[in-house]
Amino acid sequence: GQRLVTFWRLLHLLSLCLMTAGVGGTLVPIWRAWSEDLLERRVLLLEEAHRNETVMLLPGTIAMMFSGYAWATATGVNVILTGWLVALQVLTMVDLFIFIPLMGVGLRRVRYLALAAEKQGAITDELRDAMADNVPLVFSTLIAVTIPLMVWLPVFKPF
Numbered sequence: 001g002q003r004l005v006t007f008w009r010l011l012h013l014l015s016l017c018l019m020t021a022g023v024g025g026t027l028v029p030i031w032r033a034w035s036e037d038l039l040e041r042r043v044l045l046l047e048e049a050h051r052n053e054t055v056m057l058l059p060g061t062i063a064m065m066f067s068g069y070a071w072a073t074a075t076g077v078n079v080i081l082t083g084w085l086v087a088l089q090v091l092t093m094v095d096l097f098i099f100i101p102l103m104g105v106g107l108r109r110v111r112y113l114a115l116a117a118e119k120q121g122a123i124t125d126e127l128r129d130a131m132a133d134n135v136p137l138v139f140s141t142l143i144a145v146t147i148p149l150m151v152w153l154p155v156f157k158p159f
Contacts, residue, residue, distance in 0.1 A: 008071035015063035022057025023147060025049075027140040030107065034137050043118050046111040049136075053104055061096050083159035091146050091153075099139045099146070106135025 029049035036042045072079050079085055113127040152158075 005071070005074045008067060008074045012064065012067040012071045015060055015067045017060075018056055019060030019064045020147075022052055022055075022060045023143060025052030026057045026103075027144055030103075030136045030140045033110075034131065034134070039114065039118055039123055043111075043114045046107065046114050050107055050111050053100075053107065057100065061092070061100065065092055065096065084153045084157045087159075088150060088153045091150050095143055095146055099143045103136050103139035103143065106130075106133070106139065110136060 026049050029045040029052070033042045033045035033049065036045060069079065072085065077085065079089065110127070110130045113124065113130050117124045117127045
């Protein structure tokens with residue numbers, strides 16, 4: 001009954017906290033790495049972003065999805081016919097299956113090239129090209145744009 005609903009609500013809120021910490025802990029270092037001139041500092045920021053993506057962002061997003069479905073089931077909310085919840089699910093799926101993986105692939109590529117450049121002692125053409133592609137920067141920004149929408153939907157339930 002009510003205890004189960006309370007349990008899933010608490011687990012969902014904790015998952016949201018982990019996901020949000022992952023968003024900030026991943027996106028901010030990515031954005032800072034693009035404005036950093038020192039190679040060593042850029043490498044540290046990219047390492048930090050990569051670690052936070054794997055330790056907080058991905059597990060938090062997955063836990064948030066599962067706990068959200070469990071909470072909805074426990075409260076009797078129809079996840080297919082509730083308009084705002086469908087929109088929230090679509091945004092979450094876009095983040096989880098498109099934006100986060102593309103950001104992650106770009107981040108790993110830039111991180112690898114930055115580590116290789118650090119070993120060589122100078123920024124390489126490959127790293128310069130990867131940084132110019134802006135893949136992690138673009139997709140991390142798209143993730144950041146979805147967050148306010150994901151908060152707005154359950155708060156205001158527009159449809």
